[in-house]
Amino acid sequence: xxxxxxxxxxxxxxxxxxxxxxxxxxxxxxxxxxxxxxxxxxxxxxxxxxxxxxxxxxxxxxxxxxxxxxxxxxxxxxxxxxxxxxxxxxxxxxxxxxx
Ligand code: HEC
Numbered sequence: 001x002x003x004x005x006x007x008x009x010x011x012x013x014x015x016x017x018x019x020x021x022x023x024x025x026x027x028x029x030x031x032x033x034x035x036x037x038x039x040x041x042x043x044x045x046x047x048x049x050x051x052x053x054x055x056x057x058x059x060x061x062x063x064x065x066x067x068x069x070x071x072x073x074x075x076x077x078x079x080x081x082x083x084x085x086x087x088x089x090x091x092x093x094x095x096x097x098x099x
Pocket of ligand 1: 047064066067071072076
């Protein structure tokens with residue numbers, strides 16, 4: 001590994017070390033940074049990603065289903081199953097309390 005690459009790696013590790021994870025928008029999302037990264041990758045394409053506690057766990061599956069349809073109608077194709085699984089787990093884990 002070259003010196004240039006290793007300093008880049010250190011920079012990336014430093015950036016990833018802070019938690020919770022700030023999105024490029026400056027919003028902060030709770031939880032595991034790797035899951036947040038997948039969540040933001042797929043859920044900021046059309047609008048700012050909502051906070052996971054903005055819906056209850058029981059509501060998220062229907063929202064994800066609607067967003068899949070919106071992707072199709074924009075010609076984006078469905079979210080791949082592994083990403084969908086990460087996003088679904090992430091939202092379930094940090095969903096809002098029942099009101
Ligand atoms: C193909 C574009 C697109 C993508 C990608 C997308 N959305 Fe949406 N989303 C929309 C549109 C259009 C609306 C409805 C208009 C609005 O509220 O801005 C919406 C609304 C929402 C809403 C509020 C209304 C509702 O249906 O409850 C939530 C919550 C939401 N999206 C979550 C998500 C999540 C989570 C993801 C990632 C899995 C995602 N969106 C990805 C297009 C998209």
